[in-house]
Amino acid sequence: MSFARTVKNELITIPVNHNEMLAEFSAFLNFSCDFHIEEGVKMLDFMTKNPAITKRFLLLTKSLYQADTILLTKDQQKFTKKPLIILRVIKNVEAIIKEHDYLIDPIKKIEELTIDHANKVAFLRAAFLTSGSVNDPKTAEYHLEIFVNKKEEVVLIQSIMNYFNFNARVTKRRNGFICYLKDAETISDFIQLVGAYNSVFKFEDVRIKRDFNNSINRLINCEIANERKSVEASDKQMKYINILRKHEFYLEIDSKLLKVMDLREKYVDISLTDLVKLYKEEYNEEISRSGLNHRFNKIKALAESISAKGEQK
Numbered sequence: 001m002s003f004a005r006t007v008k009n010e011l012i013t014i015p016v017n018h019n020e021m022l023a024e025f026s027a028f029l030n031f032s033c034d035f036h037i038e039e040g041v042k043m044l045d046f047m048t049k050n051p052a053i054t055k056r057f058l059l060l061t062k063s064l065y066q067a068d069t070i071l072l073t074k075d076q077q078k079f080t081k082k083p084l085i086i087l088r089v090i091k092n093v094e095a096i097i098k099e100h101d102y103l104i105d106p107i108k109k110i111e112e113l114t115i116d117h118a119n120k121v122a123f124l125r126a127a128f129l130t131s132g133s134v135n136d137p138k139t140a141e142y143h144l145e146i147f148v149n150k151k152e153e154v155v156l157i158q159s160i161m162n163y164f165n166f167n168a169r170v171t172k173r174r175n176g177f178i179c180y181l182k183d184a185e186t187i188s189d190f191i192q193l194v195g196a197y198n199s200v201f202k203f204e205d206v207r208i209k210r211d212f213n214n215s216i217n218r219l220i221n222c223e224i225a226n227e228r229k230s231v232e233a234s235d236k237q238m239k240y241i242n243i244l245r246k247h248e249f250y251l252e253i254d255s256k257l258l259k260v261m262d263l264r265e266k267y268v269d270i271s272l273t274d275l276v277k278l279y280k281e282e283y284n285e286e287i288s289r290s291g292l293n294h295r296f297n298k299i300k301a302l303a304e305s306i307s308a309k310g311e312q313k
Contacts (some may be wrong), residue, residue: 003136003199005050010196011125014058018064020122023113027126030106031148032057035097042098044089049082053129057087069093109153119161125194127157134187137206144179144187147173149224154179164193230271237264237296240303247306257302260284260295 001009016024034045046057052075054071061067068091074084089096096102101109114120128148134144147212148154154170154177161168164187168179178210182185184207192200241261244253263279270278279287 003203004232006202007051007191007196007199008129008132011129011194012052014125014284015197016122017118019062019113019116023066023110023119023122024056024109024126025064026058026100026106027102027112027123028060028130029096029102030110030153030287031127032046034129035093035102041090041302042093042097044093045090046087048130049135054087057248061087061089064179065092065096067096080226087096088291094179107156110156114160118294119165121193121195124157124190126159127248130163134191137184137210142182142184142187143180144190147176147178149176151177154175161190164189166190231269233272234264234268234270237282238268240296240300241265243303243306244299253302257295257299261299264296 021070028046029044032048033044034047036043036045046054046061048054048057058069061069067089068092072086072088074086083303094193100106127148131147132145133147135141146154146157147308148157152289157179158168158170161181166189168181170177170179181190188200188203188207192201241264244261257278259282263275263282267275267278272292276287276289276292279285279292
């Protein structure tokens with residue numbers, strides 16, 4: 001089962017009062033219902049692929065309007081797609097349309113129904129149930145969205161989301177619009193707000209483990225990179241030391257530089273930081289990392305000078 005379906009299956013179990021029912025029903029009605037008339041009979045078709053969401057809509061319809069319904073199914077064009085479930089409302093349709101201003105100004109009516117905080121939550125919950133999706137936290141990208149057909153609808157959803165400081169964004173899709181969230185913490189807060197608390201725990205558990213693993217990988221990569229740099233630096237230092245050793249000039253080299261050369265030859269694979277500690281152990285003298293690096297730079301300069309003279313000859 002997908003994570004989005006897990007969230008939705010939890011949301012349909014949340015108990016709601018009368019006003020919250022109206023807010024939920026308005027989202028179901030406006031985002032997933034189709035009004036039509038057949039042989040003079042007014043009908044509303046609620047459409048979804050999720051049987052559990054159909055039950056939620058049926059519960060709201062019976063509780064609010066005592067309406068009669070018919071359950072239908074419609075096969076999709078592709079065999080891989082689940083059949084479309086249609087719950088057809090055939091009684092009290094006119095009362096439903098009138099109460100929600102469905103054919104006149106549904107947006108204004110939704111705004112009236114979602115004045116209260118709890119009703120805003122109920123509306124967002126139903127909007128997500130009808131046309132929302134959320135990526136599994138195991139994936140590389142965090143994403144939650146709600147799809148609608150009309151621009152005014154997506155602006156309304158964005159407005160309600162941003163009432164809760166979600167910083168929701170809107171974009172155009174080929175057949176409509178989406179209001180979406182990208183930040184992991186904000187997605188977690190949304191799931192918690194609409195009432196899917198068990199799904200929040202799952203989301204956070206997976207996210208923390210994933211982020212922890214990413215941190216470990218970054219740390220390992222950093223250590224590997226540092227090790228590579230240390231090896232490359234050591235190889236260059238040995239190259240310059242060998243140039244000096246092969247030249248009679250090394251007998252005249254300062255004793256401080258000779259100590260560093262001897263120490264590097266003795267500990268070829270040791271980092272500069274560790275070499276500082278070994279220097280004190282070996283010569284009973286304090287030296288800083290920058291001081292040690294300064295001496296290696298002097299060795300480099302002498303070696304390059306000798307190599308340049310050799311090329312001139």
